[in-house]
Structures are given as structure tokens and as C-alpha cells.
Amino acid sequence: MPDSNEDKLIVALVVCSRCGNAFMIKKGQKSSDNLVCDNCIRLEQRKRQLTDSVKESQKEIESSIKGYKNSLRGAKSQQIKQIYFDKIKKTSTTLNKSVELLKKIEETNEEKYIEEYKKLFEEMKKEYADK
Numbered sequence: 001m002p003d004s005n006e007d008k009l010i011v012a013l014v015v016c017s018r019c020g021n022a023f024m025i026k027k028g029q030k031s032s033d034n035l036v037c038d039n040c041i042r043l044e045q046r047k048r049q050l051t052d053s054v055k056e057s058q059k060e061i062e063s064s065i066k067g068y069k070n071s072l073r074g075a076k077s078q079q080i081k082q083i084y085f086d087k088i089k090k091t092s093t094t095l096n097k098s099v100e101l102l103k104k105i106e107e108t109n110e111e112k113y114i115e116e117y118k119k120l121f122e123e124m125k126k127e128y129a130d131k
């Protein structure tokens with residue numbers, strides 16, 4: 001294909017495929033259907049970081065639940081069983097919350113929500129820590 005006039009421009013205005021905002025790209029930067037603006041790229045990075053820490057915590061929570069289940073199995077008295085039942089219940093609730101949180105992080109396209117989700121995550125971790 002011969003060079004069109006458009007190819008001689010230094011910058012081009014394109015539309016972000018995520019947020020729909022127009023932004024500039026340098027000519028020569030490969031045009032594809034997946035053009036994403038800097039804001040969306042930053043948001044994506046923050047989402048990924050937060051997602052990774054939530055997933056990391058989920059692993060800890062899961063292994064705690066496993067530990068409680070083992071203790072429950074070995075518990076001799078009804079009273080001690082009850083303690084482990086409660087621990088499992090409470091920890092499972094925290095795990096469910098973290099799953100919801102991951103979904104929210106995945107779905108959000110707004111930076112301000114990432115801050116809120118970060119706070120929720122901190123609270124979730126605190127709750128888990130003083131179970």
C-alpha cells in the first residue's frame with residue numbers, strides 16, 4: 001500500500017479502546033484495534049498490583065482454613081470443635097469477601113475506586129489478622 005498523507009503526520013489522534021477518550025499517538029507507533037491511553041495503562045497496572053496482593057492473601061487465608069479443618073478433625077471436645085467451627089466460618093467469610101473484591105477490581109475502570117478497594121482490602125486483612 002502506498003503512503004497516504006495521514007502517514008506523514010507526526011502524531012495522530014486516536015480513541016482509547018477502553019475509556020473512549022481521544023489521545024495522541026506518535027506516528028510509526030503501530031495502529032491496532034487495541035489502542036489504550038496512558039491513563040488506562042496506569043489503571044491497569046494498579047489493578048494488577050492490587051489483584052496480586054489480594055491473591056497472595058487468599059492463599060494465606062486458604063491455608064489457615066485448611067489448618068482449622070485439621071484441628072477440627074482432631075478436636076476431642078465439643079467445645080473445642082465449636083471454636084474451630086467459628087474460626088472456619090469467620091475465615092471463610094473473609095475469603096468470600098476477597099473473591100468479591102477481586103471481581104470489583106476486575107470490573108472497575110475508574111482510578112478512584114482502586115483507592116477504595118485498597119482500603120477495603122486493608123480492612124479485610126485486618127479482620128483476618130485479629131480473628
Ligand SMILES: [Zn+2]
Nearest residue numbers: 016019037040
Ligand atoms: Zn483510556
